[in-house]
Structures are given as structure tokens and as C-alpha cells.
Amino acid sequence: MTAPLFIWGNAAQIYLHAGRPPAARALNGLGLGAYSPLAKEARARLLSELDQTQPAVIVLDPMTEDPAEDLALARFPALQRLLQTAYAREGGPEQFDGWAIYVRRAGS
Secondary structure, eight states: OOOOEEEESSOTHHHHHHTOOBSSSOOSSTTTSTTSTTHHHHHHHHHHHHHHHOOSEEEEOGGGGOTTSTTOGGGOHHHHHHHHHHEEEESOTTTTTTOEEEEEOTTO
């Protein structure tokens, strides 16, 4: 079976193009944004699902770098911690046209 993938942002079509299953029920950022009334619960569920599935790759939509965005990574410290502790960033933003790609570290 192909290892799961998670995309933080609004680009669910990547799952299809990558040929990988989603690592969580949330296929896009709908309901997960910082200003969503259910963000706290939705984000807790997302983190639980990511803990269970341990996606091989996490991809960040370029818009998540903008601190003014509802889905800004800076507004989701728990996801930032997961990326810092269990994943390594591949290349730089210029290499992937602004997309950030994180690969799970062995043993994490």
C-alpha cells in the first residue's frame, strides 16, 4: 500500500496526482482555519488522525506562509511542532514553486 500524504491548505487534487491516500479526513482547509468556530475541535481531530496514520509526506500550500491567512502555519503551533519534531523539509521554497514538502524522519 502507498504511504499516506497530508496537505495543509486547499489543494486536494494533489492526492489524486500523487497517487497517495489522504492521511486524514480533512482533504482541504475547510473548517480548520484559525477563524472557524469549530477550529479547536477540528484541529484536535486532525492531529489525532495524523498521529495514527503518520503520513510519509506533509505538503504545505504556499498560502500557509502568509501570516494573514486563516490557514497560516503560524496560527497552528501544534502542526508546526509536529513538522519540527518528526519531519525534515525537502529543498527550499524556490525549488517547489513556494510549496513546502516535509518528509517523515526515520524512527519518528
